Amino acid sequence: MVWPFSRRQNGSQDREPEAGPEINSKASGKKYLLEDTKPRFANESQSQYANAQEQATLRKAWETVDWQDFSFERLVRIPCFRDAGMTGFTSMFVLGSVMFLYHKNPSKAANWSVGGLMLGSIVGWEQCRLRRKNSFHTAQMAKSTVAAKEKPMLHTPVNDDRVKKEWEGHTSASTAKKPWYKFW
Template sequence: MGWFGGNSAPIKISAVTESPDPSKQPQQYLEDLPPKFEDNGVANQGQGQGQNSQNAGVWEAAMDQFKWSDFTVDRFVGMPCFREAMLTGFQAMGVLGVVTFLIHKNPSRSLNWSIGGFFLGNVVGWEQCRSIRRRSFETVEKARQRKEESNAKKLSLSQDVEDLLLKKFNEVQNHDSSAK
């Protein structure tokens, strides 16, 4: 069970590994590689003329992947940083809306500023929460690695002690059998 009551296991963070030595790989220049995309000038066509059939097919395929079940309250509430982001967004919405209304006495302007503050507050709250969670997971991972290292060190020390005791036992046994 995780921090927020979910039944899923906590996220595992893999250990950082070094990248391979770049001096061992042959250098490749962009001019030597084949192009990844066709240069058919779709991006250069007038965008005010509408979408062509190829772009419409891409949009339809993308929209078909969305389902109404993706937008349920339970799904959003289950996100780890959703609550913090929403609270920060509502606070920013209230502050910016009230302050703008008190200064300018214009309800439409204050409404615009409050909606902008809501979205800005959501983004700030989300990013802060994710940053804190990321650092927390990194700290836990470092502690786990340190614990594994100390356990491995203790195991090697205990094996050395056991080997030494076994060696002394064998010496005593050999000494007793040779004395008879």
């Protein structure tokens, strides 16, 4: 068996001979644990390689982030951003107004309005995401239903020649001259 992430190429000269005591203990019916066997692969080198790859990808990802990503034009392109903002600002206005009218304290009303903005934005974001997820799920179900549906027009119907002959003999000369409409 070849490990797909190993650096060695497939070849008979690269293979190491398997350990003899493991085969003998298997054949004699003795139980042995996985910890008793020697490892097939060098775990340290692969984990170091994975760490290097992870750091490289994080570094590359960080280099792609730009201040332009946080501009207003890019933020409004995010799905559900508008809905979350509208819900947040609405709850901010309502909660701030109610707290100001009740307590007559502007600082307390401002604190509650900021909390309303945060809470309203989160609620609006989650509601919008749930609606989008459900609509995508419905669309996927519709696509799979249409794909699984039998397409009758792809197969031409087989017509019987006897039926064609009977239909041709059905009309006569006397019925062909009669008009299709009738006056009293």
